[in-house]
Structures are given as structure tokens and as C-alpha cells.
Amino acid sequence: MAHQQQEVKRDINELIPKYLLGYRDRFEKGKAEWFPPARTYDHTIDLKLDFMPRNCKLYPLSPAEQAEQDKFLEENLRKGYIHKSKSPMASPFFFVAKKEKGALQPTQDYRELNKGTVKNAYPLLLISELDKLKGATMFTKLDL
DSSP, rough: OOOOOOOOOOOHHHHOOOGGGGGGGGHHHHHHOOOOOOOOSSSSOOBOOOOOOOOOOOOOOHHHHHHHHHHHHHHHHTSSSSSSOOOOOOEEEEEEEEEEEOOOOEEEEOHHHHHTBOOOOOOOOOHHHHHHHTTTOOOTTTTT
């Protein structure tokens, strides 16, 4: 006899670690309505000098997926989560089904773009080094 998996609804307080409960509103989808303003030190992706942008194959979207894409773009542009790209190349956009029935996860295929990016040349910190920062509330660039 096949074991049927039962979906258990848990209270959000059970899902969030106790030390993060003071920030629980950050986990609520409806609360995140804006993004911090861009700063001069925000993340950039540098391309190799000899990189030639490629035309990537687009994934066909169903009419329902196209409507969902339009909604996603409009909402996230309005919130400032995304902005119009200055990239010389576009990457394919598609959806992956989420565990929630009928929910779609927007996804982009950056494999071709990643081939042309300059890789960061600095080492990542060891977990033991990151552990030393536990409890700190202020950081400098030297810490990170």
C-alpha cells in the first residue's frame, strides 16, 4: 500500500527560527513592497572583453504563462525589484511549477551569459571565519 503524504499546515511562528521572529514581517509576501535605493557599491556583473553576446533560444510560453510573465514584470518593475537591463544580450525566461498547486516560479537561464562573465578573483571566507562575526551588529568592508 502506497504511503500518502499529508500536507501539514504549520503556523509561521513554527517555521521561523526564534531569533528571527522579531523580523517576521520580512517573511510575509505582502509586506515587501519596496526595494532599497540603488547605491554606488551595488552588485555588477562584468563581462570579458572578448565576450560576444549570443542570441539565445527562447522558451515558448503558454497564454497563461505569458499573462503571468507580464504580471510578474509589471509588479516587480513597480516595486523596484528589477529594472530594465542594459545588457547586450537577453536570457530566456520560463516558469517552473512550485509545490503550491498552480503556483509558478519565474526562472531565467543565464548559462550563456555566465560563459562571458569575469569570475570574482577573491577567496570565499571559511565558515569558521564567518562564525567569528556571530553577534556583531556593525561591519566594515574588512569584515566581509
